[in-house]
Amino acid sequence: METDRKIILLADTEQSQQDKLRDFYTSFANQIKDKGLEDAVSLVRASDIGIYGKGFAVKILPRGIVYTGVKESDIGAIIDASVKGQGTVERLLFSEEPKQIRIVLRNCGVIDPESIDEYIACRGYGALKKILSGMNPAGVIEEMKKSGLRGRGGAGYPTWMKWKFTRESQGDRKYVICNADEGDPGAYMDRSVLEGDPHSVIEGLIIAGYAIGAGMGYMYIRAEYPLAVERVKKAIGQAYECGLLGKNILGTDFSFDIDIRLGAGAFVCGEETALIASIEGKRGTPRPRPPYPSVSGLWCKPTAINNVETLANVPYIIMEGGDKFALIGTEKSKGTKVFALTGKVRNSGLVEVPMGITLREIVFDIGGGMLGDKPIKAVQTGGPSGGVIPVDQLDTPVDYENLQKLGSIMGSGGMIVMDESDCIVDIAKFYLGFCVEESCGKCAPCRIGGYQMLNLLNGIAEGSGSLEDLDKLRRVALAMQRASLCALGQTAANPVMSTLRYFEQEYREHIVNRKCRSHKCRSLMTYSIIQDKCKRCRVCVINCPVNAIEGDREKGFFIDVSKCVKCGKCFEVCKFQAIAKE
Amino acid sequence: MAKLTPKDIDSKIAAGLDESGDWIKVGMSTCGMAAGAGEVFSTLQQEAKKRNLEVRIKKCGCQGMCYAEPLVEVHCAGLPDVVYGRVDKETAIKILEKHISAKTLVNDNIYEVRTRRQA
Ligand SMILES: Cc1cc2nc3c(=O)[nH]c(=O)nc-3n(C[C@H](O)[C@H](O)[C@H](O)COP(=O)(O)O)c2cc1C
């Protein structure tokens, strides 16, 4: 076998231009041939080697040496040092610690999610075995306390405290619930965990049940996740067959059952009290807290409700020890967080990073930088309850407290990267519009306040806003924050407040200058024909749905602004870029 | 399956994941399926059979690199573990012919190379 052959990978770490890489590849191949080495190495073009913005990269295997910023003139030196010899070219050497840590996603993409054997082979159910053969519930809670794990569903409440309170509450029955409703637009971390490693969440839920003294657990999964539901169902079935669920688990006197409940797609049903109502078969609306679910939850019994990602951390903490987990992260935020990185970033996908990493590292070192190398404007975190973080705050370490200070929240892990083509008013409108749609309507501040704020935003986007509207927005937001029944209403104004905080100038441009610099707000755009470029082909005239383009081939054509509905059709169809959009 | 005892769990964990032989894993979560992982999976199965290749074709969850789905990880004796991305039917066949049979890596679809495990 050709095991002694060296493998040389070539990659373009800038925005991939296959042509340039092909030329580089050819030069490399020629020089290898010139030096008579073609039998000793194989040369391969890679699309991505996890390094970005550093020119051409060369990785040599099996040693794993990586060079970056490699020019054609460096090829000879690299071949002599590291292909023929065992040395390195120091000045081009690249080394970096991996930025991602995999705890929650430890098995995702590694094991077959439909095989309990593979999960067990990766230390799965080892934590359950460990607690059942020698840790009492108080010991489990103590371990969770050491770990410092906080809820990953949004609010960041310490998991050990929630478990302790539920354990100490009086009740003949207790329940645990896994919250897999995941309704934030753009977020799909929980779905990936359920689909890629369902047993880790099930094991976490069983351990939670043991710790608080519950005999029954529910997995509340949104019905829009059919594959997740299918895999969880299968996994629960396997766990029963193996005696890891049901009566006398692993031969002990601990018994525990799990059932699935499907959420019907209302965002508010992710809120814990609404979720509980939904499981009870009632309308999914929140109720005031206290009493908290830990005192009176499902069927008025003490209930601990935890997010998918929170639970997936639990088996790891029990197996490896809370102290080890607590080594990762910042003082008050321990462990890792999974984010769904999307928007104008080159590599959208799931990332799992230690708490305390900066947004800049996430976007540029892991996400590969901006699409098309455009300048970054802001990052949105926390979904409809969160806010935008402007570019000058990108170096802030990400943890619960810091994000809150910046006017956003950690949330469940949506992270949307924006560039200059994203209009701030439009973004605020989108998130607020989402909350208005999803408001349960039970309380007035949320129902009416949200609607009024959205009206004001629509006015601003259409050019009929006034500067007083900004104060009105702030006043209504405050009322919603203070008086809404649940966190949906209390936080619905966050995207508006945070954009006003950092981008008030852009709101003012919409109001005073009637301009949207990102060309997103349709009503504020004007179209005109650039006479020098116009070839008088009449394509725009034919395509205009409202006959707003007048004139003839001799005099030229003009757009009648009073008739124009700003549909943008002329802009699209003109072959000569003769339509100006401002 | 019979009920497990604590001892069974210990011994299964001690044995670890069976990654022997040559294998190919296809990411089959929602993001992968949406990008066409189902077709890639069945192509790999059929074409491997046609060519009498001894390679296990397995399913796995999402690795996180959703932008490059469908993702296919290949483990083949004598080569480093490679994750191929944006794999379609054509690339799937190339992976079998080049990577598994001829033991050379496939150009232009590599998204990650894991440093070689000592077998
Ligand atoms: C409107 C609204 C939607 C929510 N949606 C979710 C959700 O989809 N998933 C989730 O885990 N928590 C969601 N939460 C938070 C839950 O109420 C609760 O805090 C969480 O499930 C507790 O779990 P944790 O302590 O593990 O984070 C939502 C909260 C609100 C107000």
Ligand code: FES
């Ligand atoms: S839905 Fe909870 S406050 Fe409106």
